[in-house]
Amino acid sequence: MLNPTGSQAVAQAQTLDDARRTAEQTSTPSWIEALQALLPAECIRSDFQSRAEHSRDRLPFGRFRHRSKKLAGDLPCAVVEPKTSDDMQRVVRFANQHDIQIIPYGSGSGVLGGVVPFQNDMIISARHLDQIIEIDETNRVARVEAGLNGMAFETALRDRGFTCGHYPQSLSMSTVGGWAACRGSGQASSRYGNIENLIVGMKVVLPDGELLEVRPVPRRSVGPSILEMFIGSEGLLGIIVELTLRIWRLPEHEIDTVISFPDLDHGLAAVRDIMQAELRPALARLYDEAESIKWGLEAPPGGAIPVICMLSFSGLEGVAKAEAAAAMEICARHGGTVSDQEPMRHWKSKRFESHSDAFVDAGGFYDTIEIAAPWSTVGEMYRQMTTSVRDHQPVVQLSAHWSHAYTDGACMYLTCKIPAMSDDEALPIHADVWERVMRLCLDMGGTISHHHGIGCFRNRWIAEELNHGHRMLEGLKQVLDPRMLFNAGKLGIKAD
Ligand SMILES: Cc1cc2nc3c(=O)[nH]c(=O)nc-3n(C[C@H](O)[C@H](O)[C@H](O)COP(=O)(O)OP(=O)(O)OC[C@H]3O[C@@H](n4cnc5c(N)ncnc54)[C@H](O)[C@@H]3O)c2cc1C
Structure with a gap:
């Protein structure tokens, strides 16, 4: 099984059958009845199937273990799905009173084991917090509940002529709260920015059950950013229940193109020069030879397999055309030539599917x-x-x-x-x-x-990456969650 150091003790993995037998022999926790007095019955699930389904995300290691009928970590003790932010607060306060470990859960599309339990934790799912509260055209922001599915959000915006500008490949598998909690990026990040550039306001149920509100404003200079502390917090500092995000007018014009370069170095230099020319491609994807081959490109006689780059420019027609023309000139300077467009069509048709x-x-x-x-x-x-x-x-x-x-x-x-x-x-x-x-x-x-x-x-490497920053993160965790109830064992922070 996985353990909180991130190392994998493969031989120790618990089989699903053993976990089922243990679950059947173990009585339901006594606090479940008390929780049922707080929430509608359908919001609390303690059956084996629900617990097993929420015992992992899309972490590949967990998928391999599951394929071999083994658990990635432990089973959660229950899956709780509050319907309102008030209920979220109630459950968190309840968990405090009963000393129950908590793991916030969006859609389970994470790929690093962020929701894998290590100590029989309670999963708190944001699944029912799935409403768009307001689309504010004047201020170009949308206020949404954190459990809103990404594709549902984008579809609703498109119906009104807008886009959220954040298109992770997992758009249909993930929640807006999960985007914030994992500090994600969308495929059009070089045009619209990453999630930290899009979120302007947030509400979070803190580990003591209090509701923190970071009011949406364009920018603030009021000490270190409290908002940013929760972007990338991966469920350790509370449950994000509401977000306000910038939204964008759907582009008037889009220009897609595929360029082939003689080799990787030329391709990388061209993409660098495009960005340093301050152009803002909606898409800039460069593939190495091994990945370019799959698009059917062949090597010229005696030459290497070309690498391909998909570029897209969008926005006002004149601006998109001018940016595309400037990018083409840069590509040409690096030996780039316009290639067959099929890879772009193919990629666009599969852009929100899992390839694994x-x-x-x-x-x-x-x-x-x-x-x-x-x-x-x-x-x-x-x-x-x-x-x-x-x-x-x-x-x-x-x-x-x-x-x-x-x-x-x-x-x-x-x-x-x-x-x-x-x-x-x-x-x-x-x-x-x-x-x-x-x-x-x-x-x-x-x-x-x-x-x-x-x-x-990635627990094994985070302290080296952050150096003293990891000590600061541990301190923040200690202050907000001294009893280590929230998703302990993630972000390299030990469970005890
Ligand atoms: C095929 C595929 C493609 C992907 N492509 C991309 C991509 O292009 N860009 C990208 O950024 N990511 C991508 N991902 C990763 C994943 O989809 C993102 O990390 C996503 O943001 C996770 O959202 P989720 O709602 O599924 O969160 P979950 O997997 O449920 O949770 C992830 C982490 O966030 C915490 N969390 C979730 N919701 C909340 C909340 N409301 N409050 C506090 N903490 C919370 C959890 O505790 C956990 O630590 C991809 C994944 C897959 C499987």
């Missing part, structure tokens, strides 16, 4: 690792990372694309595939790939996560 399911269902091991680094190192970092796993080849396939770009650097999104084999063989290799990638990332000045967060799976 077929591979995992066929017994393979599929994981992704997203990091970010300055332009000066990102190319070399890629080379060293792919070289560092060579002794695992041909078993391990490590490929990458760059899908969030900035003036100073980019996010590198690595995909690791290991073919079908036993867990005993594959999981140590999987762990070793993570170790080598994280080590190189830290040694070369990158950050260990660009948008998936830490959960428990």
Whole structure:
């Protein structure tokens, strides 16, 4: 099973059958009856099926364990789904009185084990807090409940001629509260910004049951940002119940194009120059050779396989056209030529689907690792990372694309595939790939996560990444949640 240090004691994993037997032999916690007096009966579930379904998220390690009929961590003791923010407060106060550990839960689409219980915790799901409270066209903001599904939010906005501008690939699988809690990024981040640029207000049920309100304003200079303390808090500092986010007019015009470059270095230089020319592509996705091949590109005689880059510009027609023209000039200077548009059409049709399911269902091991680094190192970092796993080849396939770009650097999104084999063989290799990638990332000045967060799976590296900042995070946790009731064992903060 996983443990809060993030290391994987594979052999100790509890089987689902054992967990079921133990659950059947263990009596329902005595406090359930008292909680039933506070909430409607349908909001509390303690049956084995509900508990097992909420025992993990989309953490690949957890999926591999589940495939082998094992638990990733522990079973939660119950799944509680309050219908209102007041009820959330009641449940949190109740948990305090009865000393019950809590894990806030959005949709379980996280990929780092952020909701995996280690100590029989109670899952508090935001599922029923799913309303759009207000779309304020004057101030261009929307006020929503935190359990709102991302796709439902975007669809409602589009019906009114707006967009939220935040399009994670998991749009239909995730909640707006989960976006904030994991400090996520959408596919159009270089145009609209990341989630921290979009959220302007928030309500949070704190670990003592009090409701914190950060009023929505365009910006404030009132000490360190309280709002930002909760963006990326991963369920450790309270339950986010409401958010106010900037929204945007749907673009008047969109220009999509696919460019092929002779090699990766030319592609990276072009994307860097596009960002440093202060253009704002709605999409800038550059693929390495291994990922470009899947789009059907062939090497010219005697040459290397070209790498492809998908670019999109949007907004007012004149602005989008001018930005696209400027970007084309930059690409041409780096040897880029307009390529077949099919990869863009294909990508757009699948942009909100999971790409790992077929591979995992066929017994393979599929994981992704997203990091970010300055332009000066990102190319070399890629080379060293792919070289560092060579002794695992041909078993391990490590490929990458760059899908969030900035003036100073980019996010590198690595995909690791290991073919079908036993867990005993594959999981140590999987762990070793993570170790080598994280080590190189830290040694070369990158950050260990660009948008998936830490959960428990990255616990091993967070203290090194944050240095004294981790001590500060522990202090914040101690002040807000001295009894360590909220999602202990995540963000590298020990459960005891
Ligand atoms: C196929 C796939 C593609 C993905 N693509 C992207 C992507 O493009 N960009 C991206 O950023 N992420 C992506 N993710 C990761 C994941 O979808 C995001 O991290 C998402 O924001 C998690 O939202 P959720 O509602 O499912 O949260 P959950 O998985 O339920 O929870 C994640 C963490 O947030 C905490 N949490 C959840 N809700 C609350 C709340 N209301 N209050 C306090 N804490 C809370 C939980 O305790 C946990 O620690 C992808 C995942 C998958 C499976």
